[in-house]
Amino acid sequence: MLIELKNITKEYDNGGVVTKVLKGISLSVKEGEFLAIMGPSGSGKSTLMHIIGFLDRATSGTYLFDNEDIKDFNDDELAYIRNERIGFVFQSFNLLARTSVLDNVILPLTYSKKKDHINLATKALEAVGLGNRLSFLSNQISGGQKQRVAIARALVCDPKVIFADEPTGNLDSKSGNTVMYILGRLNNEGRTIILVTHDRNVAEHANRIITIKDGEIISDEHNLNSRKSQMIEDDQDIELK
Amino acid sequence: MRSYLLQAIRGITHNKSRTFLTALGIIIGIGTVVLVFSVGEGFKSYINAQVDAFGSNTIFIETSVPASTKDLANGASDSGNVNSSAMNAVPVMTLKNRDVKDVRNIPNVKNSYGASIGQEVVSYKGISKNIFIFGADASRFDIDKGIIVLGRPYSEEEDKSLAQVTILGADIVSDLFGDTDPLGKYIRVGNYNFEVIGVYERKGSSGLSNDDKQIFIPVSTLQKKILGIDYLFYAVVELYDNSKAKISALDVSEVLRRNHNITDSSRDDFKVNTQEESLSVFNTILQAITFLLIAIAFISLVVGGVGVMNIMYVVVTERIGEIGLKKALGARNKDILFEFLIEAVLLTLLGGIIGILGGALFAYIISKVAESFGFAWKFIVPVYGVVISLSISMIIGIIFGVFPARNASKLDPIEALNKE
Structure with missing residues (x-):
């Protein structure tokens, strides 16, 4: 099992008023899964993703990543896992402004021990079809291209899992489809994808859909008609090289 | 390390005018420090030139209005401490050629000369100039460092026989003779003709007087033929051992008191200054100026440092989303700390x-x-001044950068990300 959550809770204490955001989440994710976490805003899905993504710690419960309890990890070790083992894709892209596409993708490599940064970053950008945009500044490209740069950045350290938090939220449907197509292809190459969205259409790309409401999992279904496989079978006219 | 540096460079080049304004306090502070060091060195070079003008290992005898007669000499109007005869209108006429010879009997005294200064019109082939005429014993040539580039010094015999010979300062040569050879020519000094026997090397000014604009003649000739006096303005005594200068100065005072029939040292009509004493005056001035400027520099550096700290706090707030992102991508706390610290240091270093x-x-x-x-005055920027200045600016960057940088490194990645 790659990810194993047992009875995870998260509480926020706002001056004596305790808000329970997650109320005992248990969840297992196998390597190679394409999982969508669905739910309305305020359901706790982002908090859950932050905890799974090592950006936040649970109030109680156990989290085993690759069969290791992350309670035993200190801040530097968590930073190392975020760097080497997982990749993030955010709704608002979060690229460094006034910085080239290539340098944006190199950024996570500067925190790793990997060598040959330019070569690795170039390969990651080629994988998302932006091999010809290396020296463009991040504000000179379209929204869809920005999100593809963000995917290349998530990919560059060769992680096991990619977390995508509303990756199509700021995109038009065509660019959104391209992004989902790329995520689907990465999944086909064996990478685990965990997608957080409130949009059923986007969630439909995944093979497994978990729905959260008020901090609890209310459904966990296998999606046999994943749009991912449809897209790839259709061999859509995606503008990738 | 290289990537920290690139991030920092990107940071400080982002808003250039703000960077400059932030660095201004540091610029002024470090500028003042370098100015103090450089001017200090220049001042020292000036003092050294001053010391060299009287040769090394020398003590200086100047005339002085006796304390007890000062009120008479000054009239009732002035009660100031300045009692050097040069500063007062009344000349002290008691320092004689004999005094200069007698001090040579003191064991540590190697040599001595007396000097007087007059002013006279000097002319050659229709060109006239009113200039200072410097008269000194021939022994001056053994003590002072002045180099005669053309011709020869005058001799003791010429001094004794009131010979009308002169050595010219460099400016006088060019003023009176242009490019022609002055040696052997005769110039008119007052009512006498003087043979030019030598030319001094160009020296540059060493304070109030400028040797290049004077002519030099035997002191006896000056006293008897030009000024009509029998006294000296000052005398210079050369010592064997400068470490015994203080004792020798007392010995010199003894001799002069005996010659001048003075029993009470408060009635001295002369002052004997060792080099150390003359230098200590300069050093006191130098130290006072240095202290004042360093204090200003220090204040400016602290103000500049606080400015840097302030801006770094602003920068951290501005880049809060970026910090969150970097943490999500695997930056450790110390990576963030170093990025901001290096940016602060780069900022102060640039300043x-x-x-x-x-x-x-x-x-x-x-x-x-x-x-x-x-x-x-020499222009010198001492290497130690540059090294100290660079070190100070880096230290300020570290001191005032570390708190904002620590703030940045301790940010919660989720909160930081959500601020984007």
Whole structure:
């Protein structure tokens, strides 16, 4: 099992008023899964993703990543896992402004021990079809291209899992489809994808859909008609090289 | 390390005018530090020139209005401490050629000379100039460092026989003779003709007098033929061992008191200054100026440092989303800390470099102004000054950068991300 959550809770204490955001989440994710976490805003899905993504710690419960309890990890070790083992894709892209596409993708490599940064970053950008945009500044490209740069950045350290938090939220449907197509292809190459969205259409790309409401999992279904496989079978006219 | 540096460079080049304004306090502070060091060195070079003018290992005898008769001499109007005869209208006429010879009997005294100064019209082939005429014993040539580039010094015999011979300062040569050879020519000094026997090397000014604009003749000739006096303005005594200068100065005072029939030292009509004493005056001035300027520099550096800290706090707030992102991508706390710390240090270092250039420029201007006033002032930017300045600016960057940088490194990645 790659990810194993047992009875995870998260509480926020706002001056004596305790808000329970997650109320005992248990969840297992196998390597190679394409999982969508669905739910309305305020359901706790982002908090859950932050905890799974090592950006936040649970109030109680156990989290085993690759069969290791992350309670035993200190801040530097968590930073190392975020760097080497997982990749993030955010709704608002979060690229460094006034910085080239290539340098944006190199950024996570500067925190790793990997060598040959330019070569690795170039390969990651080629994988998302932006091999010809290396020296463009991040504000000179379209929204869809920005999100593809963000995917290349998530990919560059060769992680096991990619977390995508509303990756199509700021995109038009065509660019959104391209992004989902790329995520689907990465999944086909064996990478685990965990997608957080409130949009059923986007969630439909995944093979497994978990729905959260008020901090609890209310459904966990296998999606046999994943749009991912449809897209790839259709061999859509995606503008990738 | 390289990536920290790139991030930092990106940071400080982002808002150039803000960077400059932030660095301004550091620029002024470091500029002042460099200015102090450079001008201090220039001042020292000037003092050294001053010391060299009287040769090394020397003590200086000047005339002085006795304390007890000072009130009479000054009239009732002035009660100031300045009692050097040169400063007062009344000349003290008691320092004689005999005194200069008698001090040579003191064991530590190697040599001595007396000097007087007059002013007279000097002319050659229709060109006339009113200039200072410097008269000294022939022994001066053994003590002073002045180099005669053409001709020869006058001899003791010429001094005794009131010979009308002269050595010219460099400016006088060019003023009166242009490019022609002055040696063997006769110039008119007052009512006498003087043979030019030598030319001094160009010296530059060493304070109030400028040797290049004077002519030099035997002191006896000056006293008897030009001024009609029998006294000296001052005398210089050369010692074997400068470490015994204080004792020798007392010995010299003894001799002069005996010659001048003075029993009470408060009635001395002379003052004996060792080099150490003359230098200590300069050093006191130098130290006072240095202290004042360093204090200003210190205040400026602290203010500049606080400015840097302030801006770094602003920068951290501005880049809060970026910090969150970097943490999500695997940056450790210390990576973030270093990024901001290096940015702060780079900012202060940049200020330091500009400050060094600015301070050096100011020091250069001061040296040029001093030169134009005739001071023998050298422009020096000491290496230690540059090293100290760069170190100070880096230390300020660290001290005032570490708190904002720590703030940045301790940010919660989720909160930081959500602020984007």
